[in-house]
Amino acid sequence: MSEGSITFDVVEFTAGDGMQLNLLHAISDKKPTKGPVLLVHGAGVRANIFLAPVETNIVEYLSSHGYDVWLENWRASMDVAPNPWTLDQAAIFDHPKAVEKVVEMTGATSIKAIIHCQGSTSFMMSAVAGLVPQVDMIISNAVSLHPVVTTFSKIKINILPKLVAFLTPYMNPQWAKKPKSFIAWATKLLVELTHHECDNTVCKHTSFIYGSGHPTLWRHENLNRETHQWLSDEFGFLPMQFFTQMSRSINRGHLLAIDNRPNFPTDFAEVTPKTEARFAFFSGKDNVCFLPVSQQNTFEYFNKLRPNFHTINIVENYGHLCMFMGKNAVNDVFPRMLAELEK
Ligand SMILES: [Zn+2]
The missing domain is CATH 3.40.50.1820 (Alpha/Beta hydrolase fold, catalytic domain)
Structure with a gap:
């Protein structure tokens, strides 16, 4: 490399x-x-x-x-x-x-x-x-x-794992490119309806999955054009266990083990x-x-x-x-x- x-x-x-x-x-x-x-x-x-x-x-x-x-x-x-x-x-x-x-x-x-x-x-x-x-x-x-x-992210991470865990064992921002399941299509539709901050669908998916910002993970003005394009290939699989562990920890105010x-x-x-x-x-x-x-x-x-x-x-x-x-x-x-x- x-x-x-x-x-x-x-x-x-x-x-x-x-x-x-x-x-x-x-x-x-x-x-x-x-x-x-x-x-x-x-x-x-x-x-x-x-x-x-x-x-x-x-x-x-x-x-x-x-x-x-x-x-x-x-x-x-x-x-x-x-x-x-x-x-x-x-x-x-x-x-x-x-x-x-x-x-x-x-x-x-x-x-x-x-x-x-x-x-x-x-x-x-x-x-x-x-x-x-x-x-x-x-x-x-x-x-x-x-x-x-944020309060909205807290509500979302408390609801999300319970709501979608029976539909999918994971979330994936790559669904933006190739939605192959009902949950992937549904997520893509929801993201397109609620995110209009840029034209990079993976960027918008990460904003939806990782919180409630527009965008969530960076300030667009801090990224150059190449990086905003490059990040499309840099986000993947996130298991529901992780969302469950994070929601419990956020509710408690500090980290909790889960295993x-x-x-x-x-x-x-x-x-x-x-x-x-x-x-x-x-x-x-x-x-x-x-x-x-x-x-x-x-x-x-x-x-x-x-x-x-x-x-x-x-x-x-x-x-x-x-x-x-x-x-x-x-x-x-x-x-x-x-x-x-x-x-
Ligand atoms: Zn973007």
């Missing part, structure tokens, strides 16, 4: 339950002078989401600043066969093994991580449960332990975090997928446990994913993340 002057080695790893997953290791002409950084994507996308067609994406930016960049394709990735994943499974089986693999391949004694959305919620679960002790600094974007959404697994917390705001990591919480101020108060709440939670150690960065004029995909993120967002990595 290649991306500009950067190429990628695919490094396979086996999750704790035997699922085959992989890491993309960025290789550039310049040898890394700093330690490994693991990037973890959100739900229903893939590692590729960090490689938007912008002048400088986050991988190129971190590489050019000397970091050894690794991208994790965990079980929610479009590059993994569709499966009924939960955040618990990702937290217990995927992230700890991905971290172990990076440590094994690099010989580093500690690593840093940049985690986004449901890659962030599940990775935070790993951290709080003490399953990724090698990670000493974590940049979390959009949401971590305290998911908060009842042994030696794993059930309520993630009611256990002492088993991590020494420093957290830098980020959110776009205009994020309408998860409101910025989500990250504010988690920052305050960790700040109470260890005052003046963790930080929060709310970035003006940015939404959810344009924090990474935005045409000017290289000037507006990445330097703030770099400053946190280098503190």
Whole structure:
């Protein structure tokens, strides 16, 4: 694989339950002078989401600043066969093994991580449960332990799984291109009736499935034309279990496990975090997928446990994913993340 002057080695790893997953290791002409950084994507996308067609994406930016960049394709990735994943499974089986693999391949004694959305919620679960002790600094974007959404999104995510679970075990923004079932056609019709903000049907489907914004996942003005086109191939399968877990967590105000697994917390705001990591919480101020108060709440939670150690960065004029995909993120967002990595 290649991306500009950067190429990628695919490094396979086996999750704790035997699922085959992989890491993309960025290789550039310049040898890394700093330690490994693991990037973890959100739900229903893939590692590729960090490689938007912008002048400088986050991988190129971190590489050019000397970091050894690794991208994790965990079980929610479009590059993994569709499966009924939960955040618990990702937290217990995927992230700890991905971290172990990076440590094994690099010989580093500690690593840093940049985690986004449901890659962030599940990775935070790993951290709080003490399953990724090698990670000493974590940049979390959009949401971590305290998911908060708009009132309309909350009503929708409470109704949606109950309403459609008997019709389909999953949702998929690719239905915009090829609706093959009743639910796919019905969703497409509903999206076309309620979304008129642009002419990209996958973009509008993601807005419908991931919340209630127009659009939900970015501010259109932050994307270049190529990225708005490119994202059509970057969204796929989302199992109903995930919507159920998220609706329960949103109703409670913080993350809840759903699988009842042994030696794993059930309520993630009611256990002492088993991590020494420093957290830098980020959110776009205009994020309408998860409101910025989500990250504010988690920052305050960790700040109470260890005052003046963790930080929060709310970035003006940015939404959810344009924090990474935005045409000017290289000037507006990445330097703030770099400053946190280098503190
Ligand atoms: Zn659009």
